[in-house]
Amino acid sequence: MLPLQSDCRDVCKVLVCLTHSRSLPKGLQLHAYVIKLGFEALPLVCHHLINFYSKTNLPHSSHKLFDSFPHKSATTWSSVISAFAQNDLPHLALRFFRRMLRHGLLPDDHTLPTATKSCAALSSLPTAHSLHALALKSANHFDVFVGSSLVDMYAKCGEINIARKVFDEMPHKNVVSWSGLIYGYSQLGLDEEALNLFKCALQQDYDIRVNDFTLSSVLRVCSASTLFELGKQVHGLCFKTSFDSSCFVASSLISLYSKCGVVEGGYKVFEELKVRNLGMWNAMLIACAQHAHTGKTFELFEEMGSVGMKPNFITFLCLLYACSHAGLVERGKHYFELMKDHGIEPGSQHYATMVDLLGRAGKLAEAVRVIEDMPMEPTESVWGALLTGCRIHGNTELASFVADRVFEMGAVSSGINVLLSNAYAAAGRWEEAARARKMLRDQGIKKETGLSWVEEGNRVHTFAAGDRSHGKTKEIYEKLEELGEKMAKAGYVADTSFVLKEVDGDEKSQTIRYHSERLAIAFGLITFPQERPIRVMKNLRVCGDCHTAIKFISKCTQRVIIVRDNNRFHRFEEGKCTCGDYW
Ligand SMILES: [Zn+2]
Ligand SMILES: [Zn+2]
Numbered sequence: 001m002l003p004l005q006s007d008c009r010d011v012c013k014v015l016v017c018l019t020h021s022r023s024l025p026k027g028l029q030l031h032a033y034v035i036k037l038g039f040e041a042l043p044l045v046c047h048h049l050i051n052f053y054s055k056t057n058l059p060h061s062s063h064k065l066f067d068s069f070p071h072k073s074a075t076t077w078s079s080v081i082s083a084f085a086q087n088d089l090p091h092l093a094l095r096f097f098r099r100m101l102r103h104g105l106l107p108d109d110h111t112l113p114t115a116t117k118s119c120a121a122l123s124s125l126p127t128a129h130s131l132h133a134l135a136l137k138s139a140n141h142f143d144v145f146v147g148s149s150l151v152d153m154y155a156k157c158g159e160i161n162i163a164r165k166v167f168d169e170m171p172h173k174n175v176v177s178w179s180g181l182i183y184g185y186s187q188l189g190l191d192e193e194a195l196n197l198f199k200c201a202l203q204q205d206y207d208i209r210v211n212d213f214t215l216s217s218v219l220r221v222c223s224a225s226t227l228f229e230l231g232k233q234v235h236g237l238c239f240k241t242s243f244d245s246s247c248f249v250a251s252s253l254i255s256l257y258s259k260c261g262v263v264e265g266g267y268k269v270f271e272e273l274k275v276r277n278l279g280m281w282n283a284m285l286i287a288c289a290q291h292a293h294t295g296k297t298f299e300l301f302e303e304m305g306s307v308g309m310k311p312n313f314i315t316f317l318c319l320l321y322a323c324s325h326a327g328l329v330e331r332g333k334h335y336f337e338l339m340k341d342h343g344i345e346p347g348s349q350h351y352a353t354m355v356d357l358l359g360r361a362g363k364l365a366e367a368v369r370v371i372e373d374m375p376m377e378p379t380e381s382v383w384g385a386l387l388t389g390c391r392i393h394g395n396t397e398l399a400s401f402v403a404d405r406v407f408e409m410g411a412v413s414s415g416i417n418v419l420l421s422n423a424y425a426a427a428g429r430w431e432e433a434a435r436a437r438k439m440l441r442d443q444g445i446k447k448e449t450g451l452s453w454v455e456e457g458n459r460v461h462t463f464a465a466g467d468r469s470h471g472k473t474k475e476i477y478e479k480l481e482e483l484g485e486k487m488a489k490a491g492y493v494a495d496t497s498f499v500l501k502e503v504d505g506d507e508k509s510q511t512i513r514y515h516s517e518r519l520a521i522a523f524g525l526i527t528f529p530q531e532r533p534i535r536v537m538k539n540l541r542v543c544g545d546c547h548t549a550i551k552f553i554s555k556c557t558q559r560v561i562i563v564r565d566n567n568r569f570h571r572f573e574e575g576k577c578t579c580g581d582y583w
Pocket of ligand 2: 570577578582
């Protein structure tokens, strides 16, 4: 008996509702009913069932249905490919896409974007080129959905120039094309291009060019270059467009405020949004940890549990990081154990943070045991953490043993190479020290130049050590001279041992009193009003002597000075720093 048309339509309607509400048990009942009525062989019903299983995260049920269905149409193929793509099975999505092509079906404005999305997830450039060629061949590339998806795919594969070319050639652009390209630029650290493109998007009608994804990318650019003034303007725009209620945007706002040294702003964003996702919780946790609001980090974690939000591996990384920077060994061990209770296996970064925590606290033997117990090969950052511990506690013997292990690994990054060379030098193994230095040169790794910068209005003032290129050089150096006398009276004595021991970049060659952060602070002192805190960003670690000097500067000038180095924040006030000299 043939099923009635009207029955079939009703079944489809109910299926769509159940798909929207993702009601698995009711959907399963309806599927049973469909089989009983013999509707399963109808293309439309099959298509809705495939979608239903895809949305309820059962892509393999979609797969089974698809295989058992005899009359596969373009829609059925499209549904099953989407099912795989939406459930993070990009390999399967692409395999079925190829099978569809072999069946003689042409890709359309739905299947092509699905395939490019899967290709982007795999970052596979050869596949990207094939899909692009297919779009050209099937004359689909002028379609706005296909074009945008190509832009997004190339951007995610890191081929930003091709992405730009496709973008420029598109007759019509939509929000996906704009946000895809802005995201691509921001991921590659091409901040200026990202911001320029964002400006173009705003100049055209921003209602259709900007979404939460775009705003979040731009906010990330602002945080990475600590463009606080611009970031605040973008926050204003988020507010105006109501995207500030998106968890995605809120997370980026929290890290913007935190990275620019204004953690209070982050708290405000966090408090204002009551519906929070895990990304937001994690963003707030890392902000607290970086600003040494250690107690608050633990409090938030408790709160997370009480509202039923499940932590993930990033959450635990934040907690361990907070413990490590506050020297809370027992607490750190507690969280490390707690991970397993939550079914999360510690990754190499968790081990590195644990080793860092133990190493800094002087428990070097215990740190070594943690490394020995690692189920995977220790990474460079794990050894680096142990080397740092050795340096702080002057254990030259262990340091040179670790250095030997790292040497066996072959190519390493420049940061750890400097640590290696210092470790050998400290142990008097000059030959190896020279070898480490030579390796650094041979690999053509350039030592990072130490830079500090201050934002003033729409301008960023950047200083290198001993820099004399700034317009106000004369005033800056005079200010430092004047400060030097006051600081000496207050009891400051420069510790020149840091010139040789601790500084990693090429700041070493410069006289310690003209390290970049001091020039930036002097600039802030002569430029900003008394009540405005001086915010300095630095790309390398602050050396011990500058840390002491800044404490004295904050006392002598009665100013609040916030310094972000490559690792954490220091807030200097009244001759003290929030890090408690533990960094
Ligand atoms: Zn310094
Ligand atoms: Zn500090």
